[in-house]
Amino acid sequence: MPMQLLEARPDIPHRVVYSDVALRIGEHEVIDILANSTQLSHHQSTEYKQYAQLQLQHAYGSGAPAVSHTGWRLDRFKFAPMTTHAWRTQPGMSWYVFADGDTYLFWSTLLRWLETSFGAPENTSLYLGYDEILNKAKNQYFGHGGAGYILSRKLMEQIHEGDPEGTRLLEDWRFGFYDCGDCSLGQHIGDLPGRASSHLDGGADLFHHDGLDKLVFRPRLWHTYLLSLHHNSAEQLNMLRQWERNFLPTLPEWDGVRQCDALFGLAPAFLRAPLLEYIAAAAESGPSGKRNTSAGLAGLNRTVVQMEWYTDEVDLLECGPGCMRKFGGAMTVENCDRACDAHPTCYGWQLLTGSTCRLALHGFRIGARKADAASSYQKHISGWRIDRIAEVERRMPCAHAGFRRLADERGHGLQPGRSDTMDTGLDVNWAVPELGPGGGGTGAAVS
Template sequence: MYAHSLKPRSRLLSPVFIFFFSLFVFFQLIRWCRPVPGATDRIFLEEESEESCRHHDGLSDVFVVFKTGATESLDQVPTHLATTLRCVPHYAIYSDYDEVIDGVHVQDALDEVRADLKDTHPDFEYYQRLQDGGRSAFSDEENAQWAATQSTIAGRDTPGWRLDKWKFLPAAEKALRQGAATGANWYVFYEGDSYIFWRNVLDWIANLDPAQPHYLGNPMIIGDVAFAHGGSGFVLSRTALEMVVVEYRRQNLEFYDAFTASHWAGDCVLGKALADAGVPLLYARPNLHGDHPTELGFLGSVSDPTSQDWCYNIASYHHMAPSDIVQMSMFERQWNKGNRTLLRHGDVFTNWVLPHITSRRDAWDNMSEDIVEYPEGTTITMRDCYKVCLGQPDCMQYSLSGQSTCRTSKMMRLGRRRSAVEGEETMASGWMTHRVNAFVEVMDEYCGQDGWVLP
């Protein structure tokens, strides 16, 4: 049976503490939009440190590679030091700017890149300005413009993002050098908007031999290169990392520098070098996941439960803001206190997402996709849209844009806030809560014990 409820050790705590702690967690979970964790969160996380780390035996065998950039590191690094890095004994933080944040050295990943490249390639103009003048080298207008740049399927067209592709191979080389000094057998790479579930990751890699060339990741394909998506996090065995560093630095440095210069995705560059070195990619989605948990959809049908992400153990989520990371860390710690089972996607949906699904949310996009056709000029209400969904037995949710576009969906997602923007229609979303709850109850019976993707 799947364990859905959080079970804190109430016999060790007073009822008064449990009451106020429950209120605290509730109000933290509904505050979706805080940009960074506040002082209250930090105090909670510090007090929970010793208890939360007891589930992380085995991390001494792992070297963790955390990648960030100067435009984001002041928000990201303190958040991760208090959460995903708190229990990690051996790690390095790589950026495009050498500095100390909260007493921790953030290393320049690019300091050993060939000088002629840094002097001549346009991607490094931003880097050179950053080294010469720090963050103050950039005007408020430039920073505002970069912050407002929207992400696309090909990334964000900002100087910091274009520079980022150059970090992957140098970071791999640095990580091998630093990790070898700790005796690491595994290397886990992730980024500032990723969340890593260490208890789960350690259980996963315990099934594998680090002497074999393992490369575990959420697969992406560009051209003929299959590679692990960097934002989802990826895992390399010691042997795999040794092989790619030999391929890159010791044999084909100029080739991979030229390949990086002509490419746009650094995780693809690393994936090519691994493939060239003879290291295959294990397609490890949905364990390593590229979605935010509120945007991960579940098909509202149990006819083929094995195709659902629901039953798989979680190693990571992506697109996590600092406030999301703090909230997920608090949730995970409570889960680990009260449950012997590993967290699966279904557990996160039931305990972290489902409490926010109601019959209706205004200024909200639940990412419904199937447009309902009406005669041109018809005025549509939420009630009209609800009736369409109600008449479709497999419809789980619906949304209305303005008064003209009704969408329905067989998938269930919470989605994201959709605030009114000038020139855009307002949006409201609704869910068939009785169907969602029935789906959760039925899926509880389907999940077996095989939650990992393995070779």
Template sequence: MALSRKLSRPLFIPPALHSRLIQNIILFAFCLVLVSVLLFNFREQEKAPTLPYQIYPQTNDSTHHTVSEFLPTSAHPETDSVRELCKSFPKHVLSRIQPVLKTGHGDDKERLNAQMDSTSACFTPEELIVFSDLDEDIRDHHAIDVLAHLPSSHYNATAFRMWEEYLAQKEMQSNGTLDTGAQGKHINGWALDKFKFLPMMERAWAMKPDRDFYVFYETDTYIFWDNLFRFLQIYDPDANIYMGSPSPGRRDPERGDQGTLFANGGPGYVISRGAMKTLLRRTTGSHGQYIDDPLSVRFSYLNHDDECCGDSVLGWVLWELGIPMHGHWPMFSDYGLHDIPFNSQHWCQPLITLHKTSPKDMVDLFRWEFSQHSSQRPLLYSDVWKFHKPGSVPLREDWDGGRFDAFDPPPDLLVESSEQCGRVCAEDRSCLQWKWEGGDQKRCILLGSLQHGRKRNKEKGSNDQETWVTFTSGWVKEHIREWKERQDCSNIKWLGASIERKL
């Protein structure tokens, strides 16, 4: 009966109640839409990448007192053997700072030998890691093929056509045709170089884990180890540090098309323990299993045929992981010894590395450096000037004196000989040296910095094979003496991170 009475009751909603019901439905719908919009925006914000930093690190120059790690010695660089010279090398530092040399089978042998007789001369095989694109012995050291364990994706991907160079080299090694004319025709060592950088990080950590700093360098890198060891005393190895000489890298379209930087591999670069951990860190699931790939697999897509350089790839990966490059140029320098511009910007600065220094200069500089170590202060650009002493000879024929800090004579002056070019420089107090491009060229170039330069014989003009250019360089001793007297190196500073000095 109760059921029949309920069903027979007419369905009637009073107007007031009906109005409130509609309002509640509208309010509920509005809240639902609002929550959906907020959740959508929140998810979008989660997806949107953020800059590691809005700007690259800009830190103040430091007057930190540093001490030499080298042992006191009375070295005789001209007569002592390398073994005798290396007795003062601070081997205890190598428990904290790991040197890593990158080379390749196709590397220039004269340059490689010079490297082993200079920057790398004091390291035993247990102390120095050598990475290459082929397993082989280099003197007492074993070069590790760092490409050997890269995943099969490199072998199959159409974007890695350059990888065929590696397979061809391995085949030549196995059939005995390596180091013959066939290799010169088919193997492009430069094409293989970019594949080494990411697996180098993994392998260096696996071989020598938890070092304070990892120093990566190449066969044409010269490192002033005393200065580098001093400089690293200033830094916390557990901070995310990636330092070197800055070069322009990719633009980041997901972060406002911001330009990025990477550390040029030639002058060498340093990665701290903290940065290495960030670089190699992998995400784990609830049961401890890895749910993402190792570094060299995760970012292998970057090493396509259109990418020129592995140091650029490494810089981009670090940027993506929130570690921008610390630019410490001109301490990490892309100059060769012969083309350093000794000027007011550099004269009183410590020098840590050089790049593209000639093999002979590398070996000679290594020996000379042992006579320059001081417990009182680091080696400065002004000290390195003493090696070649540019300006001590007033004139050099068949000599290119350099290109930095160049400017032209006044436009109303007609200069038609090297003698006239020298007189124009002598009349301008800002001119320290000059260069005359003679023959058919007839151009006078004035220079506001001291440079050693290099021998350069008569050569054909760049645009017209029927014309010839000769090179003569000169220095104005009086201007150089006055300029040097104005330089004050009493307050030595380690340069802070900056990109403005270079770019």
């Protein structure tokens, strides 16, 4: 949490920090949002005892009883009072943005998205973010708190209409029934008059409830805005801020952070360096280059391989022992790469030695280190087809203003959805958009 407060942010003039103890961090007052929670006091159980222990631990330090690690059950009671507190203390705001302490928000890009994508927030009831599923069969959805969610002024007015103290919200039985406070808030909003659906009103592919390692990079979303990343350590939060602070001045005023920017700016060196080298060699080896393509790329590996690295699946195609017979039989790095090569939309793979080869279709993830036990027969090995990733970049360069404007013209996150939904079918017949006359926006799509 302190990493979010160490730097002055004049671009975020109304920051408020809510927690379950009252304290000061530098010049910032941290509000104990549970201090007057009648719902919590009615739950004379584990959560109430945990809250009391937190107060003792903060007051007396190591002399207090240890606090359990199930804080998320206590967190659920924060959503209602902090919603009402934000409304009562800042009633004239256009937007109310909520996020966890380990969430990084790309703030200037988020503001640009709000300003250019939606109607006047004082007249339009909007609930934006990651459209998480509570109960699909019952059509119940909510804005994932870790990914960050946004309420417009009109929606806040509706929540508190005829009830400025927020009593209806504070006493909603669902905050004591569900383990997740964000899902309870979502159901309360879904029940408001005039809400046509339990779904959110927008935010698909923009808000992410995991970190950079699990961000799904797809050609279809190459120039899509990146608004949030969750599950960041203090070191990662600082790294993201330092990168964003250095990167934003390189953009024109109308622009914002895109997913491809994060790939080329934040990917680990073992992946980024060979990818950039491959892109440069491919550009030099093109029709107008000094060398032909085969000569220019002959000395470069088309696949980057990393041992003890877990990348998770993307539109998974499992290639087990039967499948692998077509590519050499054994579960090896070489054969898994051959299996990927046989599928034109494969951008990476993960080999679980002795078990299976998992192909990532229509996209890829950066992943993270996974230290396998020395005694384990199964090792995690990941591979990225940088030749195919480089081809995506060649056909629609990340920094090309025309492609970035085309993405803006199509619109970012205008529908509800989740950024990590697999096998949507949207990528199967997707084609690279064609630039208009002069290399600008407004073009068709070409395969």
